[in-house]
Amino acid sequence: MTRTAHCSCGALRVEVSADPDAVVACHCGECQRRTGSMFVRAEGPSKIFVRDGQERRKLRMHFCPTCGTTVFWEADLRPDNIGFAVGAFRDSNFPRPTRSVWEESKHGWVAFAHDIPHLAQGRPT
Ligand SMILES: [Zn+2]
């Protein structure tokens, strides 16, 4: 099954032809600010913003130069994986989260209707 994620203006599109390894609800401050291995084909221009992760690791966020939407990212922590913003698939039937991380900065009103692991920080490496 193929899923397509795209930015707000549609210029940056990503086709994914595998199911996600994990669907993670991340509550960290950086993910909140920017409002899981797959087979990927990216199309259209993207710019990269590199930000610091934990322990000097880097994350490379790929965003659309026209509308600014972050569609996917690569992380030093998991070099064989590519992360996607689930919202960019515009699919309300997308698989639900398999874990919730960085709950130490989670908003109090966020709750899950299903049972998943709750981690105060990221998953231990
Ligand atoms: Zn765009």
Ligand SMILES: [Zn+2]
């Ligand atoms: Zn995060």
